[in-house]
Amino acid sequence: MKLSDGVEAAIHCATMLAALKDDAVLPTTALAEFYGVSASYLAKHLSALVRCDILISVNGPAGGFRLQRPADKITLLDVVLAIEGDAPAFRCAEIRRNGPGAPDASAYIKPCGIKSAMLAAERAWRGELAKTSIADLVQSFRAEADPRSLARNRAFVADTARVQPRTD
Amino acid sequence: MKLSDGVEAAIHCATMLAALKDDAVLPTTALAEFYGVSASYLAKHLSALVRCDILISVNGPAGGFRLQRPADKITLLDVVLAIEGDAPAFRCAEIRRNGPGAPDASAYIKPCGIKSAMLAAERAWRGELAKTSIADLVQSFRAEADPRSLARNRAFVADTARVQPRTD
């Protein structure tokens, strides 16, 4: 069992975007370079976040991504499900119905106890992920991170953020 | 994110073995046929359970597997970790240290908040799995399963179980 590498990148990008003001955005290439990951692959993940209404994308020059809503309304679970999909990790193949002499489907209306227990554990996992918001991560980063790391992130946002042109 | 198919088979086999008496055992081929799964592949998973001290294997004719300890001392977590390995699902690649201008390792002594949150969720998952024992599963199966399914399992054990020869 392994989570996609994209999860780590997606969460980092979301926390970075949470530092933007107003309608500013950050482009894929800048984020990919900052985190040292593949730009074309990161683009796939960011698109997934857009499809799940976690990010908003802006096309054209000075385009990029920003959060779709306040960072305290976006949970780790939202991001993980956007990248991984919402299928449960335990896929019951119903092997209890296999083999010779197995009764027909009417004998298996009640869910398998194994499946129930495995899915209960996943609910606990998801529940825990839902407790942490992107805002929580930003806050703990600001409170605990090394000053050098903090400064680097701030400089990146300051240098790279782009503001949407005003339609005055 | 997906759990190995072997997890389902391993748990089913463990619950079946919990119905054995004394030193009786069940061979791989019988279990594989009963659940309609690949015998040679199931053998791999059963070996993993032996390596993790969940099952005991008996060689030779009339050989097979049985539980290493009482079913209430074996949890779902034990079985899942035996099949999946105990590496966490979230593998932090520390991309926060990547990219140009990143400070050296001394700036990243404190663990990343993202990693901490992801691992906390996994602890919740594992904690939930640890709450359910093989004995719990057997009990709920006996209480809730369809009589036809129950009878089939009982007949299988009665027909297939083998007892170790006595060293009188």
Add this chain to the structure above:
DNA sequence: CTTATCCTGGATAAGAAATATCCACAATTA
């Protein structure tokens, strides 16, 4: 209106991991 930038989605391929099979070998029983 043209150019440059950037996101989008599909096609595609390389790589890793899960799934599955086979076989030689050791252990054990009859």
Add this chain to the structure above:
DNA sequence: TAATTGTGGATATTTCTTATCCAGGATAAG
């Protein structure tokens, strides 16, 4: 000695992940 069964290694096969590339559309600036 012959038959049965688990063990571990080697090896395919399939599936999923990771990664790249490109054509297309949207948009801003000149």
